[in-house]
Amino acid sequence: MTGLFSEVFLSALLFGAVTAAIPLLLAGLGEQMSEKAGVLNIGIEGMMLAGAYLGFVGSFYSGSLWLGFLTGAAGGVAVALIMALLCVRIGLNQIVIGIALTLGLEGLTALLHHFQFSRSYPRLPAADATVIPLLSDIPVIGPAFFKHHLIVYLAVALVFAMSYLYRRTQLGLNLQAAGDKPAALDVAGIDVVRTRTIAVLTTGALAGLGGAYLANVGAGLFIPFITNGAGFLGIVLAMLARGRPVWVLFGALLFGVCLSLTTAMQVAGINIPTDVIQMLPFLAVMIMLVLFGRRASLPAALGIPYERGAR
């Protein structure tokens, strides 16, 4: 127990928390955009898996982590295209299609991985960290928060970019109107289907990127079902964040700490059954839902396909 609260342990714990939080953050931000525009995107888990697999494959063959992020995002967009076509354009049930996409991608990525690598799990070299001068010298905090891959800082910057987008731009207004009162957006002369499609494709890109980060930086390898519910946690985060990107960041960090604690306590050899430790993140979800679930406010037209002049 002596090592539990030492400086090194604490900074490793927080470092792990950030690493675990980034995929959740990206998924949460993506889901938030979809939901703002009125599309409940249950397929986000599938989009993350596509991103994880294609991101890993991209990096594995090119040797470039950035190319991997790109292919990962593209994978997410590809799945999102199906979602946009079926749910936004044709107006099929978003929940059914979302579940189908998630289940389908779970099987497909596992199958492709098996064909390609059989039962081996090749690793990528460890990701280069971008060390921020001065800040990284602060004890505990420095090594925990300021020695990450560049994409981590970009993901955090994205939180503020999203805030700006929602509060200050025309697109932000359009997205919110598409989710709260699509008919008003339509009579204002903006195509609701196009607005929602933009949102869903952006979600796909962010989820794919999150998946790619999870595989390439977080784990350094791809294994089937690697996302392990990260997309669903993203949905919870988006619902609890009440449309505010900053809350997605806080929520993602909280879940990140729980996930990191799971690993850290096992490493520290604390005498608690691992099954109990592994329950932690999900326990956190339940506690958060009990505490804040009541306050979650969702767009009025969430999950309802838009049809002009429907009567």
Added chain:
Amino acid sequence: MSSLSSSPAGKRDIVALEGVTKRFPGIVANDGIDLSIRPGEVHVLLGENGAGKSTLIGMLSGLLQPDEGRILVDGKPTPITSPRHALALGIGTVFQHMMLVPTLTVAENLLLGGPWWQRPRTEELAARVAEITRSLGITVKLHAKVSELSLGEQQQVEILRAMVRNSRLLILDESTSMLTPKGIEELGALMRRLAEKGLAIVFITHKLKEAAAFGDRISVLKLGRKVGEIPPERFRALGEQEIISEIVELMFGKRKDDPEAAQRPTRTIRADAAPLLQVADLSVAPTDNAPGLSSISFDIRPGEILGIAGIDGNGQKQLAEALAGQRAATRGSVRLEGTAIEAASVGERRKQGLRYLTDDRLGEGTVGTFPVSINFFLKQVGAAPFWRGGVEQRAEIDRRAAELVREYDVRTPSLKTPVARLSGGNIQKVLLARELAEGAKVVIFNKPTYGLDLANTLASRQRIRDTAARGLAVLLISTDLEELLSMCDRIAVIANGALVGTVGNTDDARTKVGRLMIGLAA
């Protein structure tokens, strides 16, 4: 601008409709409508529910496309393909249901629709809004959330939005229906100011007073057809009484060769019989989207049909539900055969003989996926002889259901068919069979023929007449005046949740009820 309004002969139509027809499955919503809309003129469209007003607006605002006929903009045939197109043509619409995003501020709502890559031009908007509001004499809180505004304020925002977008034609779709009398007055004054500035205004209403007070030209729609127009010259020449009587005749006049016309059978109701249903001072609190009821009182004697006339959404459903026990009343008493039932539950009221036939046949009336047979006994689930010890008695249910199917002429492939697969008329028969079953004393019908075809409409009406003939008390709520005139003994008119008058169904009832419905004294 003043030159436009001073030379009426030189005015050209901004928008004109020529023989526009629009069909929906089963109905012709607009049938060969001609309309001319001119600058500086308030063109009032008058008509009852289902007259086709909203469909006409849908076509002008680009939400719907006409099946036949054409729309001319500035004299050129122009199909209005989308809401965006309508806006570009200078046609701004204030819809009956607010088209503002409640979670955004007024300014954000006004900015909605700009190019997405642009930053919202807030400063430019503020200057433009200041200019417009000054010239119109209204005030608008730009930074308030729309959900915090009153309905009247929201409407001003919508009008302002049309002005910000440089509309030449402003369409107001039943804009006064949700406003207070003061709000209506303000809106009227605003319309006059806009018309003076040279705008063309189309104002849809079903209140004659408003039409006479704010309009220049009046067109009357009835059942999808335009049945008359009073141009400005005649409008000014005629006295108010003449205009009113002319419009009442146009709106409520008897149609010729009407297949629905049935001679009202003369029932003799014993005037000294004790009323079966006595309602006194019944009140219901209003909700966000529905009016309440204020102090409703009436009696119905055995064998009598009391009609409730009125424009849809004036508290009819609230009245029916309050009587049936589905909606809590804040005050008042309901007596059935002298027994107070206002505190009784829905089930107890039913047991005592109060039956309610809802207008929401598939929503609250039946369970669509259940077979026809079970739907007959939905309100008796668990009761003997159809259920014993919690177990469904299939044979007993089927036997009785088969009887009801025969008796009420329900056209169904089998007893096991899910009720939702039947036509509206046959679902209505299932409901009739269920609610008129043994023990009924007072029956409330809410829009019993709404959406039915002619044959089923006539059959339903006959069934209601038979019900009264058996000595039951009937409350018939309908928005179809012909229906009420052909069946009722007395007709009460409901407006804004209050009964504004009750008239006996005598020869001049049509005019009297019509006058009450459009807000005049009988």
